[in-house]
Amino acid sequence: MIQTLMEQEPLEQFTFDFHKETAEISAGSNDELKLKLGEFAGPLDLLLFLIRQEQANIFDIPVAKITDEYVKYIRLMKRLDIAVAADFLVMAATLIEIKSRMLLPRDPLAPEDEELEDPRKDLVDRLLEYEKFKVAAQMLHEKTTVEQAVFQRGKIESDEANAEINASVFDIITVFQKILLRHRDEIKMEIAREEISLSDMIKNLKRRIFEETELNVLAFFEEMHSKRELVTAFIAVLEIVRTESVKLVQKKTFGEIILKAVTNGTGN
């Protein structure tokens, strides 16, 4: 059943198949190659893949060969414009360092019986440790896939009253951050608004009237965000009626007041 579920994988997000080797570099478009190279979860993942590809023993890694391969991959990734994370480069440096340490001749002054630490040891330990979690990730993946075959009940009446968030600390901080941002934006807008001068307001109003041929005065006033803006808008209306070919029209008493452009050349 797991199998059937895997087959219907959604296209959204980044999908992958644990049962396939991560990256078989085969012929194909650049994009395809990019996708496959991008699938490595990190430098350790890439390294494990290379070791397996060489069919090498993890306890006896042929460092020179693997390092060459590793560097080749990184070059390929760069050539394909894949953003190579710094961590990949750090690993490359580590590999090169190990490689050079292995080439060093044994210190002749060291006591005969001294157990020389294998320069690869740390790396092997890390790889082994990492590999456990890589398998654990696969286990989690399978668990959640199985779990997706189980469905919970649809909405019922008593849920409605509770369209709420099951909040965590993360929600609290996220919400707080949003409030702060909103607050900042409001202040910015406030400043921007306050700066509208009378002449800008008149220009703005004129453009609106001539574009729309008529404009509801009340609606225009309602667009204002502050008292000061409203006053500016009010003066602008008076000003424009006085100086431009625009008239105030009220169709019936207490009806809407409309600003209308005077079209048939009556005005100046």
Next chain:
Amino acid sequence: MEPETETVTEIEPVAETEVEDKAARGMAELVAIVEALIFVADEPITTKLLAEVLGEDRDAVEAAVSELQKEYESRESGLQIREIAGGWQIATRTELHEEVRKFLKTRPSAKLSLASLETLAVIAYKQPVTVPEILEIRGVQSASAIKTLLEKRLIVTKGHKETVGRPMQYGTSKEFLIQFGLKDLTELPSIEDFEDLAG
């Protein structure tokens, strides 16, 4: 068509006075109430909470739940009573997923990226764990994976670690147990079991 379950047969005056009086409830009634509460609860409901709300012993509630489970199994219901994230839940049976999905017109939901899954695995097994510690194991920055996991509510913060820089610690959430079908964290296989599998 309305069934309206006529309550005519009032031969045994079982219960109904005030809620609470626990002695008055027969097993069958308790099973029914437990079923109703598991159903209305919008997340897995613990035995403890059931016992508290009903004024019953936890043992009695346990017995009722397992009775209920048996009932569902024996009548080959399309539903099941299951234990998850430390509580009880009614859910559809796995075998019916195709029909259900067809009806809901859903696809299996977007999967986590490989990076997120790995990060989640490290957090699940090493919790509470800090970002530098995760980096140490994975060998790669995990910031965006952590952000995704926080947003999906699969992990939660677990306070600062008392060390240089007081880094934030992370652990898995109840939602993690729910989405991964786990009763509790002990149900996760031991990490050491994975040692040789990969070889």
Next chain:
Amino acid sequence: MEPETETVTEIEPVAETEVEDKAARGMAELVAIVEALIFVADEPITTKLLAEVLGEDRDAVEAAVSELQKEYESRESGLQIREIAGGWQIATRTELHEEVRKFLKTRPSAKLSLASLETLAVIAYKQPVTVPEILEIRGVQSASAIKTLLEKRLIVTKGHKETVGRPMQYGTSKEFLIQFGLKDLTELPSIEDFEDLAG
């Protein structure tokens, strides 16, 4: 599993070619599926829709539903299959309303509306803080949110502020720490803690 209804024996045109697996389903299976679909539906689901989704006759679906109803009644379930608004729905049995209501009222929860959550966030990070100060930060009245938070015991009063009007100050409670799994307030993450995750 796929039945693939080989149309060899064309003696009886047992209908259905397209939707396949109809013939393969026994009554018990159909009942189970119908139960699962009624369960997952957000709204009462009609016989017609059930028949369509399952590729079954309406008669067969009707029969399955009424079988299901009988099952629920005979085992004195806490739930019922009821017809409402022309569709089928699973609901708790009427007789259990009291227990159900009691449960719904008392269930503990860290569930909060967005307004309450916002208010709580401001209080958590700015405590002790007064109502006018919260208004200043949120830009919205928070009176009812504060009431909710007090009721849920997530916040407590922290005395009056010695300023004009001596407004009441609020802070988070011990219950807040428990609900959000914090040892103390220093465990609250700071904005900087998540800055690195922004990537």
